[in-house]
Amino acid sequence: MSRDIDAILRSPKAYLWARKAIEAMETHRVWPTALNFELWLHYVAVKDSDVAAQISTVIQSGAPFTDQIGEAIAAQHLPGAKLTGEILDAGKSLSQELDSVSRAIESARESSEAYGQQLATATESLQEQDASAVRTMVETLSQATRKVREENQALESQLADTTDELARMRAHLEQVRRDAMTDSLTGLANRKAFDETLESACAQAQQRGEPMTLAVVDIDHFKNFNDTWGHQTGDQVIRYVASVIGRVGATPRLAARYGGEEFAVIFPGEKSAVVMAAMEGAREEIASRVLKRRSTNEDLGAITISTGIAELKPGDSPMSLLEAADGALYASKRNGRNRTSIAAANSETRAA
Ligand code: C2E
Numbered sequence: 001m002s003r004d005i006d007a008i009l010r011s012p013k014a015y016l017w018a019r020k021a022i023e024a025m026e027t028h029r030v031w032p033t034a035l036n037f038e039l040w041l042h043y044v045a046v047k048d049s050d051v052a053a054q055i056s057t058v059i060q061s062g063a064p065f066t067d068q069i070g071e072a073i074a075a076q077h078l079p080g081a082k083l084t085g086e087i088l089d090a091g092k093s094l095s096q097e098l099d100s101v102s103r104a105i106e107s108a109r110e111s112s113e114a115y116g117q118q119l120a121t122a123t124e125s126l127q128e129q130d131a132s133a134v135r136t137m138v139e140t141l142s143q144a145t146r147k148v149r150e151e152n153q154a155l156e157s158q159l160a161d162t163t164d165e166l167a168r169m170r171a172h173l174e175q176v177r178r179d180a181m182t183d184s185l186t187g188l189a190n191r192k193a194f195d196e197t198l199e200s201a202c203a204q205a206q207q208r209g210e211p212m213t214l215a216v217v218d219i220d221h222f223k224n225f226n227d228t229w230g231h232q233t234g235d236q237v238i239r240y241v242a243s244v245i246g247r248v249g250a251t252p253r254l255a256a257r258y259g260g261e262e263f264a265v266i267f268p269g270e271k272s273a274v275v276m277a278a279m280e281g282a283r284e285e286i287a288s289r290v291l292k293r294r295s296t297n298e299d300l301g302a303i304t305i306s307t308g309i310a311e312l313k314p315g316d317s318p319m320s321l322l323e324a325a326d327g328a329l330y331a332s333k334r335n336g337r338n339r340t341s342i343a344a345a346n347s348e349t350r351a352a
Contacts, residue, residue, distance in 0.1 A: 004046045005038055020044040030065045038078065039070055050077045086176045090169050097162050104158045108151045115144045183257040185235060186242035194256035194264055198318045201254075201268045205312050212312040213267045213275040216325045217245060217282075220304045220337040222261040229300060233293055237303055244285055249278040264325075272311040272342050279307045279340045287338055304338035313345065 008017050021040040022032060030036050042051035054073045058065050122137045129137065181193035189197070198214070205212035219225075219241055226234035238261060245263045246255045249270070258264040267275050283305055291300040308329030310321055324343040331341040 004049065005041050008041060008045045017041060017045040028059060028065055030070075031067070033067070033070075035074055036065075036067075036070050039073060086173065090173055094166070094169060097165055101158060101162050104155045108148075108155045111148050111151045115148045118144050183242075186239055186246075186257050188242050188246055188263070189254055189256035191256065191258055194254065194258055194266070195318075197254045197256075197266055198264075198322070201266050202312060202316065202318045202321060205268060206314075206316075210269055211271045213270045213272050213309060214312070214321050214325045215265045215267070215275055215279050215307055215309045216258065216322070216329050217241075217263040217265070217279070217305050217307045218329055218333070219261040220306055220333075225300075225303075229293060233300065236294065237291065237300070240289075240291060241286060241303070241305060244282050248282045249275065264322075272309050275309050275311075276340060276342060279309060283307060283338065283340055302338075306332035306337045307340040308332060308343065309340060310343035311345070 008014065011017075018037075018041070021037060021044050024030075024044055025032055025036060025040050030040065039051055039055065042049045043055040046052055051073055054077070055065070058069055063069075118141060122141055126134065126137070181189055183190040201212055204210075219237065222234065222237070225237065238257070241261075242255075242257060242263065245265060248255065248265060249267055252268065253270075254266045256264050256266075265275075265279075267278075287302060287304050289303070291303055292298065293300055306329055308325045308327065308331065310324035310328060312321055316324070328341040328343040332339045335341070
């Protein structure tokens, strides 16, 4: 379930939105599955979301809203839903693997039991038998031994296959988990990863009494830039800024694409003065680079960024820290852009 939807379903208007979603699904003859419900809640309640835009496109096209269409929209825009689906699939295939291994183990156990019984019978009657009877018995035993060996070999090979399959599934799930946390345009962490990391980094810094600083970055005049040069070139500029932001500072830190042309970098263990120097380096690097439009080689003009920095203070929550950094970002914008500002250190005005 996405954060937007989670918040809606816990708001005072939860039942109203839920009814609206069901009504819209009924009007458009959409099955009320859990996934469709989540998608159509976006449609009625988060109108500016990508999911709502995609559903509108399907409705306008007059095509029926099939499960496949719903799954495709969810896979693209609801990484959580995709992750859940992938985990369910992986779980199903894991349980099939385990079933077949247990069947093989059961069959090996039965063979081994029968072998034990044959050995016991043979031992009992050994004393009373003549030489030819002993030979027959030895043959029987050697056949039984061969059978048990074959069963064990089959079991070993099946266990090896299962181990490979588990390793493959683990790698696949790891990839899905990474995708769900990554912004596809820039390769930086996405908003979800940022929100989670900010929360844990704040808690850790407060617990250990260590510093932690947040920087938020916005590309200046990006809307004008997009209107002049088009979305494709706009995307290239976002990728370029992301590549610089992604290299800023020393590890470990998390650089994320926070929104359209907004970025954020979490610096655990760092004080604001160090982050200021790092972000100023990024700002200068970006401002001094002449980017070209790939199709025509024209100069794209100055690309600059504005940055706001806030250091975690006692009493800060992730939200108040973000607000403080945002406030500093807007100070940079107000003071002429292409600059970096640090939030006031007054924690009382920032406490949530
Ligand atoms: P990309 O096009 O995938 O390029 C990835 C990296 O390959 C670049 O990282 C750069 O190190 C190298 N590279 C690609 N093309 C060239 C080139 O023509 N000359 C040189 N010297 N190196 C090249 P970088 O610079 O960090 O850029 C990251 C992304 O930012 C690029 O991804 C592209 O999407 C965008 N970008 C960077 N510079 C420009 C530009 O001048 N015009 C446009 N339209 N996009 C740019």
